Amino acid sequence: MPLTAIQDYFTGDHAICYGCGSDNAHGLQVRTYWDGQYGTFHFSPQDYHTAFPGVVYGGLIASLFDCHCIGTAVAAAYEKEGRPPGSDPLIMYVTANLNVNYLRPTPMGSELMLKSHIIEQKGKKTVVACTLSADDTPCANATVVGIRAT
Ligand SMILES: CCCCCCCC(=O)SCCNC(=O)CCNC(=O)[C@H](O)C(C)(C)COP(=O)(O)OP(=O)(O)OC[C@H]1O[C@@H](n2cnc3c(N)ncnc32)[C@H](O)[C@@H]1OP(=O)(O)O
DSSP states (O other): OOSSOGGGGOOGGGGOOTTTOTTOTTSOOOOOEEOSSOEEEEEOOOGGGEEETTEEOHHHHHHHHHHHHHHHHHHHHHHHTTOOTTOSSOOOEEEEEEEEEEOSOOBTTSOEEEEEEEEEEETTEEEEEEEEEETTEEEEEEEEEEEEOO
């Protein structure tokens, strides 16, 4: 697994995102580690991420999927072009569609693991699938359609 997450290559206007911007002190700091096949990200929900007692808020889960899957699309695009991540010209994607299935309540108190992979890379569109697990149990999955913006 690479030591540097794809988001750590984002700077300036691309580092302020609520989901993944390193310059956003109030953000979620999503970090995608792409190994050429899978993107992984670990996240520990805080007390204020609660929906019901003991259950993680679903909107937070959607946000984690969003930035992690877009990060996966960006990392995979650099790889497809045979370029190091972050090299010029910048590759960036935006979210066109985010579809989340909540399979079971996601428990508070466990580290969450998101694992993503590419379903389709065609033209400016990349489709990414992702599973969120707690204690090795899948709690939600998502499909994200990313469209290349730069
Ligand atoms: C800096 C770090 C950022 C990290 C990630 C941040 C993630 C985000 O939150 S991004 C912000 C939220 N997203 C946005 O604001 C995007 C707003 N929407 C747009 O700008 C446009 O609608 C955009 C770019 C998604 C699509 O542009 P558009 O020119 O209409 O695309 P278009 O050429 O018609 O379609 C391209 C392909 O995408 C598909 N597509 C377009 N929109 C959608 C959609 N909503 N759902 C599914 N597929 C779609 C089309 O079907 C087409 O597929 P194919 O090539 O197979 O025919």
